[in-house]
Amino acid sequence: MMEIENTQECFVMLWRKLERTRRLFQMQCRRFCIRRVLKSWFGLAANDHMIWEVCSLCDQEGYSELPLPSLYPRKHRELLRAIVAVRLGISFYKQVNLKALDKAYSIAFPNSTPINVNKKGR
Known part of the structure; x- marks a missing residue:
């Protein structure tokens, strides 16, 4: 079972694991989608309720193909943010450390x- 924390070290591990999972699925000719990623990472703990929660928080569909994390990080940023929020039972909007998540990328x-999503315009 994966240990999830709201820290920069954990976010670095999650970004790297996401890229390793993408490569593994590519070699196995499997779809790189949220549902398969969660099933791969969490096994039986990734039930339909958890998958639905993560998908609804990150506003993506479970079977939709995900792009490359290194080229299109925004969708993956929201996915990792949703995974951390669901696994830790914290607020998606207020308690996930976005600065650490972006620095980890x-x-x-x-x-x-x-990634500089929260950068304020002057």
Whole structure:
């Protein structure tokens, strides 16, 4: 069972695990979608209720193909945010550490453009 925490170290691990899972599914000719990712990571704990909660929080469909995490990080950012919120039972909107999540992306994918979703315009 995976240990999920609301820390930067855990987010780095989740970003890297997401990319490893994508590569594994690609080699196995399996669809890289939310439902399969959750089943792969959490086994029997990823029941229909958990999958529905994660999908509704991140506003994505369970069987929809996910793009590459390194090229299109926004959908994956929301997915990881929803997974952390559901597993820890915390608020998706207020309690997930978004600064740590965005910084972890830059660590996991050092050659990609950093995510700056919450950057305020001046």
